[in-house]
Every structure is written in structure tokens, then in C-alpha cells.
Amino acid sequence: MEYTTLGSTGLKVSVAGLGCGGPSRLGMRNDSQSANHAIALVKQAVDLGVNFLDTAQTYGTEPIVGKAIAGTPRERLVISTKKTLPAEDHPDPAGEVVKGLEQSLKLIGTDYIDVYHLHGVEPKDYEFAKNRLMPVMRRLKEQGKIRFIGVTEGFVVDPSHTMLQESLKEKLWDVVMVGFSLLNPSARKNLWPLTKANGTGVLDMFAVRRALSQPERLKEVCGELIQKGRISKNDLDANDPLGFLLRESDAASLPEAAYRFCRHEPGVDVVLTGTGNPAHLKENVTAILKPPLPKVALERLDRLFGGLDSLTGN
Numbered sequence: 058m059e060y061t062t063l064g065s066t067g068l069k070v071s072v073a074g075l076g077c078g079g080p081s082r083l084g085m086r087n088d089s090q091s092a093n094h095a096i097a098l099v100k101q102a103v104d105l106g107v108n109f110l111d112t113a114q115t116y117g118t119e120p121i122v123g124k125a126i127a128g129t130p131r132e133r134l135v136i137s138t139k140k141t142l143p144a145e146d147h148p149d150p151a152g153e154v155v156k157g158l159e160q161s162l163k164l165i166g167t168d169y170i171d172v173y174h175l176h177g178v179e180p181k182d183y184e185f186a187k188n189r190l191m192p193v194m195r196r197l198k199e200q201g202k203i204r205f206i207g208v209t210e211g212f213v214v215d216p217s218h219t220m221l222q223e224s225l226k227e228k229l230w231d232v233v234m235v236g237f238s239l240l241n242p243s244a245r246k247n248l249w250p251l252t253k254a255n256g257t258g259v260l261d262m263f264a265v266r267r268a269l270s271q272p273e274r275l276k277e278v279c280g281e282l283i284q285k286g287r288i289s290k291n292d293l294d295a296n297d298p299l300g301f302l303l304r305e306s307d308a309a310s311l312p313e314a315a316y317r318f319c320r321h322e323p324g325v326d327v328v329l330t331g332t333g334n335p336a337h338l339k340e341n342v343t344a345i346l347k348p349p350l351p352k353v354a355l356e357r358l359d360r361l362f363g364g365l366d367s368l369t370g371n
């Protein structure tokens with residue numbers, strides 16, 4: 058494993074982080090896999106050198122993480138979890154945040170969280186998050202119950218990062234979780250100048266999702282881009298839109314190429330990978346540790362998708 062420092066937090070983190078949510082939720086999304094299977098996946102990640110584990114109040118995987126890490130010295134791990142936003146008319150939103158944190162601490166079996174995020178903050182939520190939730194987040198940090206304050210964007214509704222563009226100017230967060238992939242690299246222009254200037258730690262989500270792991274979905278997504286005139290049909294083979302990426306690089310699969318693309322993006326600290334499949338986990342960690350994609354492939358990707366800020370890859 059390779060390690061890096063998460064922004065200016067000083068936290069030493071593995072460049073591959075385990076995402077315990079997303080479409081797979083460690084295989085538990087549709088009850089298709091057992092809790093024991095999920096616990097084994099987290100342990101496998103830790104054995105591979107992954108020390109960054111990301112979960113959330115809503116994923117149902119906090120107790121899985123808790124059981125998986127029970128025998129590991131706490132200081133070897135960087136635990137990230139998230140508070141779902143209380144409703145704006147909640148009578149005591151700050152109290153709700155404290156309650157959520159206490160519950161997360163209990164489920165994970167720890168007495169502090171390394172990075173505690175406000176989860177999925179959309180542009181419409183920003184003023185509420187800033188004015189009503191940030192004071193309690195700061196208090197929890199002062200109390201040592203959380204070490205750093207994070208936010209995750211609502212990427213599906215905000216794929217051009219408007220909430221983060223605004224809030225990074227106000228220097229609210231120690232760490233941000235950003236949607237960034239070869240299909241939507243808009244954070245490069247919109248966010249990295251701000252995160253770099255602030256020393257904000259950057260966690261990458263949506264590296265692969267459905268479009269880069271399911272060929273039929275990729276065809277649909279690219280077909281829509283061609284239909285809308287965002288990409289010329291002369292530039293992309295509609296039947297095999299990213300075939301060139303495998304021909305022009307040594308990547309063995311699109312998920313591999315997609316994780317490598319994100320890993321070598323200057324500005325990204327940790328690439329999250331979410332899976333319910335132990336073989337995928339091993340492949341993905343291996344992919345994240347491989348060298349950058351060749352320049353010729355990167356240049357072609359940039360010509361195709363470099364100017365787009367609408368895709369989520371879902």
C-alpha cells in the first residue's frame with residue numbers, strides 16, 4: 058500500500074480507501090450477502106493495507122466496520138462516517154447531530170471519529186448546514202469526539218460542484234468528499250484550486266459507479282451525450298465507447314482504468330472503492346497502486362470528457 062497525508066489534517070491515509078456505501082454497501086444493499094461476508098471484506102481491505110474506512114449513519118455498515126476492526130489498534134485506522142442532515146424544521150438540529158454521533162461511536166465501537174461529515178449537502182442545504190449545523194460540528198471537534206470536519210457533496214443533483222465551490226471559499230471544511238471520474242473531471246477546474254489553497258483533504262467518490270463497471274450502462278450514457286451534441290459521433294464508437302482506452306493503455310479493464318485515472322489526479326488524496334466482491338476489492342486495490350495511464354490515452358479522454366460537468370456515472 059502507498060500512504061499520503063490527507064490535506065493539512067496530518068492524517069496518514071492509504072491512497073485506496075474502502076467505501077462501505079454506494080451501490081454495493083459491502084454486498085449488503087439487497088440483503089444478497091450476509092453480515093459475515095461484509096465483515097470479511099473490511100478485514101480483507103485492512104489486510105491489504107487500507108487504513109481509510111468510509112461509512113455513514115444511513116449505510117447500515119457502521120456495525121460491520123465496528124466488528125471488523127475490533128482487533129485492530131485504533132490508531133492504525135482512519136474512520137470516516139457521516140451524519141444525515143436533519144430536516145430544516147427539526148426542533149433541535151444540533152441535538153440531532155450530537156445524537157447521531159453518539160450512535161455512530163457506539164456502533165463502530167470507538168470513542169472518536171477521525172473525519173465526521175455532513176452527508177450529501179446539496180446547494181439548497183448549504184445555508185442551513187453552515188448556520189445551524191456547523192456550530193455543533195465545531196463543538197464536537199473541540200471536545201475531541203471528532204478530529205476533523207468533513208462534507209460530502211450531493212453529486213447526483215450537483216455534478217458541477219456548486220455547493221463546494223461556494224463553501225470552499227468560506228473555508229468551512231477540513232476534508233471534502235467529491236465526485237470525480239474520467240467521465241466528469243470538472244473538479245479539476247472548479248475545486249482543486251480551492252482545496253489546494255486551503256489545504257483541504259480530498260476523498261474521491263464515484264470513480265467507477267455503474268457507467269464504468271457495466272458496459273450497457275456506458276453505452277446508454279455515451280449515447281445520450283452524442284444525442285445531445287455534447288460529443289460528436291465521429292469521435293466515439295457508440296457500440297464500444299471506451300474501447301480505445303483498453304487498446305491504448307495497459308489497463309486490463311475499465312474499472313482498472315477508471316481507478317488509475319483518479320489515483321493519479323493531482324488534487325485527490327484518497328480514492329474510495331466500493332464493492333461487495335472480494336475479488337473486485339483485490340483487483341481495485343492493485344489497480345490503484347498501478348502507474349498512471351499513458352499520456353496518449355489521457356489526452357484522448359480529456360478531449361472527449363474534459364469539458365463536461367454533467368455526468369455522474371450512475
Ligand SMILES: NC(=O)c1ccc[n+]([C@@H]2O[C@H](COP(=O)([O-])OP(=O)(O)OC[C@H]3O[C@@H](n4cnc5c(N)ncnc54)[C@H](OP(=O)(O)O)[C@@H]3O)[C@@H](O)[C@H]2O)c1
Binds near residue numbers: 075
Ligand atoms: N454523497 C456521499 O456521501 C456519497 C455518495 C456516494 C458514495 N459515497 C462513498 O464513496 C464510496 C465509493 O463509491 P461507490 O461505492 O459508488 O464506488 P465505486 O467504486 O465508484 O463503484 C462501485 C460500483 O462498481 C462496481 N465495481 C467495483 N469494482 C469493480 C470491478 N473490479 N469490476 C466490476 N465492477 C466493479 C461495484 O459492484 P461490485 O459490488 O459488483 O464490485 C459497484 O457497483 C461509497 O462506498 C461511499 O463510501 C459517498
